[in-house]
Amino acid sequence: MTVFGAVHLGYVVIETRRFADWRRFGADAIGMHADELDTGALRFRLDERQCRFLLRSGPAEDVTALGWQVDDHETFDRILARVTGHGVPVTEGTAEEAALRGVERLWRFPGPKGLAQEIFVAPVLAAAPPVLRSAGFVTGEGGLGHVALTTTRPHQLRGYYDTVFDARLSDYIDETISGVKLKIRFLRVNHRHHSVAIAATRGLRIDPVRTRVQHLNIQVAELDDLTRSYQRVRDLGFGMALSVGQHTNDRELSYYARTPSGFEWEVGWNPVTVDERTWEPATHRGISVWGHTPAGETVLAKLAQFRTAARSLWRPEATVPALSGPGIPDD
Secondary structure: OOOOOOEEEEEEEEEEOOHHHHHHHHHHHHOOEEEEOOOOOEEEEOOOEOOOEEEEEOOOOEEEEEEEEEOOHHHHHHHHHHHHHOOOOOEEOOHHHHHHHOEOOOEEEOOHHHOEEEEEOOEOEOOOOOOOOOOOEOOHHHOOEEEEEEOOOHHHHHHHHHHHHOOEEEEEEEEEEOOEEEEEEEEEOOOEOOOEEEEEEOOOOOOOOOOOOOEEEEEEOOHHHHHHHHHHHHHOOOOEEEEEEEEOOOOOEEEEEEOOOOOEEEEEEOOOEOOOOOOOOOEEEOOEEEEOOEOOOOHHHHHHHHHHHHHOOOOOOOOOHHHOOOOOOOO
16 A cells, blocks of 8 residues: 655754854844754754754755655554565654654655655744744745755666655756766655655766755745845855756746855745646756756865765665665666
């Protein structure tokens, strides 16, 4: 029995030591509600839930875990049975870990690129509404947004999310950036156009991104929220990776800022949702209808990206072969 439609991206865990910069970025620039905890952690809220982003102290400067909400205990048990049935270990999170994430209980198992996958059923609601610098964020049944990964093993990543969550392919984008040809696969686990995007080079498999996650996405409720946060990001001196533009496939209007940890943060507005009765995957040429112009990239940053890509040739990428299936060739 499928679990598609009963899974939603619920929270993201980030490891950092740049808490002051992250608070300015998340609360003052992007406009999320920030809560500093006695444990030294920082949480951001988008809605009535206690936690959508948890920042813990550590050296990674990266995303370390993705938390997936499951609609009911039957589906939850089905997912755990799939994982353990393939010989992959699962671990129950501690009461402290669950409290930090704003959930009642969670279970954890390995994911691609060293990203722990955590599943839970019951989120904990906050005692008071969030204080936001916007009209609000779009979460609900589609989850909080999406995550984008770069990889040298695209078929294994797609196979993983198909095996665990019955992910469906929404579409592809073919893009050429600085002479490098990319294919991006967009996977959905509910009606949101995608919860996971997987980008890989064609031909020689290299990964030019240091972090496990290339970008995170959240969706604002109103167009004015997008433009105002864009201006705040610039006014507060945070780097802009891509200017405002519109994507070819999900039609989302968005921009990409650089976070204090180095990966990118996409703020978007008004993407399409998928109608399962009529949707057919397609291939789009280029990521943008207009805009999304690269901004502020220095020569030193480009050289660092080349060094990262070169190292990926001989550094094996973490995968979970038991959950990746045979892979799904599609190019």
